[in-house]
Amino acid sequence: MKKLALSLFGGFLALTLSLGLTVIPVIATSHEHEEEHHHEAEGLVITFSSRPRFPVAGKEAEFIFNVSHDGVPEEGRQVMVMVTEAEEGENHGHHHSEEAHAEEEETATEMLMATEISPGVYAVKHVFEKGGKYAIAAQLGEDAQEFAVAVRSRPVAWSLVIGMVALTVGVAGAVAVRKTVKKEW
Amino acid sequence: MAAIEREGVYKDLMEIGWFRRLVKWRGLQFTFQLVGLIFFGGVVYAGLWGTPFGRENLGSTFTWLLWWTMIPVTMLVAARVWCFMCPWIAPGEWLQRLAFWHKGKRSFTLNKKVPKFLQNFWLITLLFLILTWMDFTYELANQPETTVYIALGLVLLAVVVSLIFEKRSFCKYFCPVGGVIAAYSQVAPVELRNKDPQVCRTCQSRGCFKGNDKGYACPMMIHTYGIDRNTHCVLCMECVKTCPNDNISINLRKPFQDIFKKGLGFLRTRDITFDLSAIVVILLGIIPFENTIMTPAYLSLEEKLGDSLGIAPLTLRTIIFVLSALVALGIFWGLSWLTRRIARDTVYGTKRIFVWFALSFIPLAISMHLAHNFFHMFVEGAAVIPALSDPFGFGWNLFGTAGGSFTVLSPDLVPTFQVLAVSLGLVASVYCLYRLAMNMFESRRQALRALSPMAVFLLALGAFYLWLLTIPMAMRF
Numbered sequence: 327m328k329k330l331a332l333s334l335f336g337g338f339l340a341l342t343l344s345l346g347l348t349v350i351p352v353i354a355t356s357h358e359h360e361e362e363h364h365h366e367a368e369g370l371v372i373t374f375s376s377r378p379r380f381p382v383a384g385k386e387a388e389f390i391f392n393v394s395h396d397g398v399p400e401e402g403r404q405v406m407v408m409v410t411e412a413e414e415g416e417n418h419g420h421h422h423s424e425e426a427h428a429e430e431e432e433t434a435t436e437m438l439m440a441t442e443i444s445p446g447v448y449a450v451k452h453v454f455e456k457g458g459k460y461a462i463a464a465q466l467g468e469d470a471q472e473f474a475v476a477v478r479s480r481p482v483a484w485s486l487v488i489g490m491v492a493l494t495v496g497v498a499g500a501v502a503v504r505k506t507v508k509k510e511w
Numbered sequence: 512m513a514a515i516e517r518e519g520v521y522k523d524l525m526e527i528g529w530f531r532r533l534v535k536w537r538g539l540q541f542t543f544q545l546v547g548l549i550f551f552g553g554v555v556y557a558g559l560w561g562t563p564f565g566r567e568n569l570g571s572t573f574t575w576l577l578w579w580t581m582i583p584v585t586m587l588v589a590a591r592v593w594c595f596m597c598p599w600i601a602p603g604e605w606l607q608r609l610a611f612w613h614k615g616k617r618s619f620t621l622n623k624k625v626p627k628f629l630q631n632f633w634l635i636t637l638l639f640l641i642l643t644w645m646d647f648t649y650e651l652a653n654q655p656e657t658t659v660y661i662a663l664g665l666v667l668l669a670v671v672v673s674l675i676f677e678k679r680s681f682c683k684y685f686c687p688v689g690g691v692i693a694a695y696s697q698v699a700p701v702e703l704r705n706k707d708p709q710v711c712r713t714c715q716s717r718g719c720f721k722g723n724d725k726g727y728a729c730p731m732m733i734h735t736y737g738i739d740r741n742t743h744c745v746l747c748m749e750c751v752k753t754c755p756n757d758n759i760s761i762n763l764r765k766p767f768q769d770i771f772k773k774g775l776g777f778l779r780t781r782d783i784t785f786d787l788s789a790i791v792v793i794l795l796g797i798i799p800f801e802n803t804i805m806t807p808a809y810l811s812l813e814e815k816l817g818d819s820l821g822i823a824p825l826t827l828r829t830i831i832f833v834l835s836a837l838v839a840l841g842i843f844w845g846l847s848w849l850t851r852r853i854a855r856d857t858v859y860g861t862k863r864i865f866v867w868f869a870l871s872f873i874p875l876a877i878s879m880h881l882a883h884n885f886f887h888m889f890v891e892g893a894a895v896i897p898a899l900s901d902p903f904g905f906g907w908n909l910f911g912t913a914g915g916s917f918t919v920l921s922p923d924l925v926p927t928f929q930v931l932a933v934s935l936g937l938v939a940s941v942y943c944l945y946r947l948a949m950n951m952f953e954s955r956r957q958a959l960r961a962l963s964p965m966a967v968f969l970l971a972l973g974a975f976y977l978w979l980l981t982i983p984m985a986m987r988f
Contacts, residue, residue: 457563476564476567487559487663498670504621
């Protein structure tokens with residue numbers, strides 16, 4: 327009885343772990359392409375999202391701004407987008423010299439014009455040259471709202487991860503074959 | 512069974528009923544490993560899907576500011592207790608045993624022995640040096656993805672090793688932190704030993720080494736009936752379960768006992784070998800190096816030197832890193848030779864003096880390591896607080912601390928703790944050196960002569976490191 331209870335408990339824990347490990351990436355994938363932020367000012371609401379959530383340097387990213395006023399989509403507005411590097415790239419080193427700091431302060435701002443893709447929804451595409459933290463400011467007339475985006479220097483090396491897992495599975499398969507062959511012989 | 516009274520032992524924890532029942536429970540290790548694996552899963556997830564910014568990513572902050580810095584603390588307190596719950600080996604071990612916690616009858620491994628030339632700490636030391644090199648070269652604390660590639664690579668390596676080789680061969684011969692853990696665990700005030708060696712001598716079944724229906728054979732391949740130091744014991748408690756005579760004790764003892772105590776293994780080089788002592792000496796070289804490269808003065812010098820020599824700063828740093836390890840080994844070998852000459856030793860020889868005296872430097876090495884980590888723990892470690900609130904950088908604010916700036920301990924106070932730690936380590940090392948020399952040499956006069964060059968080096972190294980601590984370190988984040 328005690329053994330059965332322990333087995334059930336262990337099985338439950340193992341199941342929870344496997345479910346957790348399966349479900350978390352699924353949830354993550356469903357959110358992966360969207361990074362949403364809201365900003366509200368005097369009835370004007372701007373929702374910002376970035377696709378992918380963390381853009382990769384050298385690859386195109388899309389920023390989407392949902393603009394509404396008191397719940398009504400704001401159509402036909404001119405949305406100017408300013409992209410400014412807020413922080414140095416994540417692999418640029420951690421030991422800063424004073425000169426490097428001075429250089430960082432002189433960051434360039436890129437101006438882009440968003441196009442309306444559906445009523446109240448404005449989009450703009452942009453390619454970041456390098457990884458780092460960027461401020462994305464949306465300017466609507468006199469209102470300007472800022473959002474932060476973290477840009478990866480390089481994409482996640484899925485081939486490396488998959489390769490490592492495949493190699494391990496391959497070794498496990500070879501062991502299984504070896505043990506089976508040994509048994510049958 | 513009453514334990515034989517042993518020098519330096521305060522209490523056998525196995526005499527406490529609830530503790531005995533707990534460690535005999537087969538689910539204990541599984542539970543801890545599972546918790547560790549869930550955290551590990553979180554680190555992997557955060558690294559691959561979370562923000563690329565190290566200081567905002569719980570995977571990076573947790574790995575490099577908590578786990579990496581706390582590991583020496585766990586060894587100082589409870590020997591290799593980390594290995595007991597380590598998630599790296601868990602999937603490999605479960606697969607190998609085809610069981611999570613119960614004692615299975617089948618196994619899924621080729622059960623090969625690790626080749627003889629790998630049955631030592633050299634590969635482990637090399638892997639540790641590579642990991643340390645990667646840490647300062649690729650700034651792993653700032654690289655959540657790279658952190659995951661390494662961590663995942665190690666788990667998968669552990670699985671592969673477990674599939675091919677017997678038991679926990681990965682922990683014993685492949686784990687990059689295994690060597691440091693083995694060395695540091697000597698100072699712990701906890702030990703697993705047999706209660707009465709005579710009982711073990713007459714035991715026919717040897718359940719601890721061979722395993723039985725109550726549990727597995729010692730995964731670290733230790734002959735528990737002869738265990739007399741913490742080097743390899745991962746406190747998995749299998750021997751507690753398998754011993755038919757209840758002859759295993761888990762003792763609270765005086766610290767540093769393994770370094771100098773007279774016992775079964777005293778001056779026997781089977782358990783304490785040159786490779787283990789070499790790890791200690793290498794640590795004496797690379798810990799000050801790690802401190803030095805974080806000082807603004809070094810960074811500026813490195814840039815200038817690199818320019819004038821036409822060498823990339825990173826190459827220069829790698830050369831100095833390798834040299835710091837080699838020079839430490841060279842100096843210690845020279846000191847051992849000098850010790851032999853001064854003490855007019857005809858019994859041990861230079862190598863054995865190296866091997867044994869290096870152990871007395873463990874308290875200093877561990878205190879230097881801790882002092883170095885205090886900065887990461889208390890100053891940079893505050894990054895864990897906002898990261899907990901938004902672990903993946905998705906813009907969450909679970910505990911209302913996201914994006915905040917926190918101070919665990921004022922950076923001005925850190926040097927006080929560092930100096931305190933190194934001073935304590937220095938005193939402990941001098942004490943160990945003295946006790947060791949007194950145990951090794953017949954006359955007090957010869958012992959004092961033998962320890963004099965080592966003591967001078969110990970004090971000089973301690974003073975140098977204390978001076979290094981007075982130079983401010985540059986932040987990684």
